[in-house]
Amino acid sequence: MHAAGKLKWHYGWVVVAITFATLVVSAGVRSMPGILMLPLADEFDWSRSAISSVMSVGIFLYGMMGPFAASLLQKYGIRRVTVISLSLLAASLVLTPLMQTLWQFQLLWGLLSGLATGMMANVLGVTVAGNWFTERRGLVVGILTASAASGQLIFLPLLAKIISEAGWRYAIYAAAAAVLLVLIIVAVGMRNHPYDIGAAPYGSDQVSRPEEFKGRIFLTPLLVLKDASRNSTFWLLSGTFFFCGVSTNGLISTHLIPACGDFGITEVVAAGLLAFMGIFDLIGTTLSGWLSDRFDSRKLLFWYYGLRGLSLIFLPHALSAGPATMMVFSVFYGLDWLATVPPTVKLSIQEFGKERGNMIFGWVVVAHQVGAAAAAYAAGAARDWFGTYSVPFVVAGFVCLFAALMSLRIARARKLAHS
Template identity: 70%
Template sequence: MKSSVPTASRFYYGWIVVFVAFLALLVTAGIRSMSSILMVPFETEFGWDRSSISGVISVGIFLYGLVGPFSAALLAKFGIRRMMVISLAVLAASLVLTPQMTSLWQYQLLWGIVSGLATGMMANVLGVTVASRWFVKRRGLVVGMLTASAATGQLLFLPILARITVHEGWRHAAYVSAAVALALLVVVAVFMRNHPYDVGAAAYGESTPTKPEPFRGSIFLMPLLTLRDAMKSGTFWLLAGTFFFCGFSTNGLIGTHLIAACGDHGIQEVTAAGLLAFMGIFDLVGTTMSGWFTDRFDARKLLFWYYGLRGLSLLFLPYAFDATPAMLVVFSVFYGLDWIATVPPTVKLAAQTFGKERAAMVFGWVVVFHQIGASTAAYGAGLVRQWTGTYTSIFVTAGFICLLAALMALRIAKQAAAARA
């Protein structure tokens, strides 16, 4: 029986698939983060207030998450490559149209709805689907790598797009992003494959190629039935609850509002984008390491430490703004190391509880709660800033809810122990 694990003379094609998925997640995350750069220019050019702009971003974040469980069904039904190509084409079209907009409703349509749905097709569920199909061994590491690509997207895109926005205008930044999305579309069309069986291989760590089972059922009904079954489990609600707080404290709050908060303290936009990119460097390391740790250690205890340390870093942030610039760098390192390190252990717990076949779809619903939390923070933080003139109270609130999430993570272990009893 021939092993699918690569030898010195045989390269496993799954690593090419991982690389293409990494690029796709990197680019779409970078484009999604562009909304934080556009907040201040839109206030200046169009006269839209902070809460209105935050509301659009909030809708986009919510739809980005809501499409997750349905994207798992679409990927299973129509294939990874086809859905990625369609999503990238839609995203590029919305970027090309963005410079033509003049009204808030157009911004809502292009960035709240179209961009939210298109990028949601290529979010965490895509990474989980690729890892589940192509890898048995090293699956946690692959999930960590693909999750970390979102941070790498910020690392590469934010400073570049911020500089283009400052020196050439935000419209040029939108056109550059569209060109990158179209170039990626070609890469996906040429190199992406749907399943190891397509190249005559087995999943990494297995010995025999297995033909994938065709998707059965409705692409809309199946995710809802999966949700109905998952909701009967206490573990699902604990995972969903902790991920709500995860989204609230990451892309909804820091990802959306840190650049604007830096502006309140006299820090220029390009410098603030550099801080987010700096976080991206450390999250790339932290989330990849999290995948490695998840293959070896108790996922529940990992979540406890990740949420706890994140909570402490957010409680430190208001002090960092009032102290020296070096303190913001310290925050960027400390916070960045576990920006999205929570994903690999959460995926592992979903797979252990609900099975490999349903893991991507269940995790998709957990991500919905993540994005509801992010959406709440994106809009709520804008309102708090408008009412109080500062972000301090919302940063402190986020810190305490992360500490609560850490305690909930320990409760997942108690729930699982009770289920086994």
């Protein structure tokens, strides 16, 4: 069995590939509200703030599932939890074309989709990296975090094209088919831990049984949160990640396409800009994972938040200047979009250890999604009030500059032997 752990080809990379595909599809579905906002507003006569409220609930639940997903993944294993999550997501998609009222949209996309995708959020990638890798863990976290960008890269232009030519219901059907396909792949190929196949984690030659989860699924994350709340590093990581949520999926993923529409940029072109952004985020986040294995994560966060803030302050000008200038914004912002995740994961594990670090990172993600949920609703309300998205974009930019300064306040983490 020791030889299995020393093979140049390691099954951990297969698990990474399957997880990447899962997160791509999940992220693609979570990014759909941006291209659904205008068609739903036209068909059902719902305001942008009403639609944004549904998206806000979904984003919030997506984040709240993080720490509890960490418990579920440890207790029941990656494969079982992921299959159940994909099944719930498929159900929410299949039922969506039948909805007629806002509360039904809230049930399917606020509650069900939020819970389902929340079990396949960043914590899933961190758990896979922790179970299967002792070396190159930062790189793996970077690759799996970048899957969110890849989801947009693959899904948004295609789904926007389907909406423009056949209607939003057919785009939902296409997304449901992708979810069902990935569900089959996970059921067949996913494995929970190297021990399941008699192998050692990548970078190790020791085959060992995974530690059994002995806590209570819903109580243990709360106890971990209680302990973490006494640590200033936890609050600084949570605070910076709150502002990260304000400036990413809550704001840009939800409102960039409608904002482009205000300046005459079509949904297909706007979705293409998001996809182009996704290409560079794939590069930037993967590179960030590599950098977090080598450099001070606090300083990396300072630069990431600072540069993101400047790009958001520039965004209103880019929108008024047209698609060519928006391409410049897409490159600059895209490189930085989710680059904050690998250094934040690294700091969480360095400060709290591998076992508790994953769960505590789940709580940090909750802060991220609270910020995202607030931004999703507030930006829609601001658009209804002021008739423009310039105010929320610029405010988010200055918030990121503040987060950059907060990053430098994080104490130099003690380096644990198993980090």
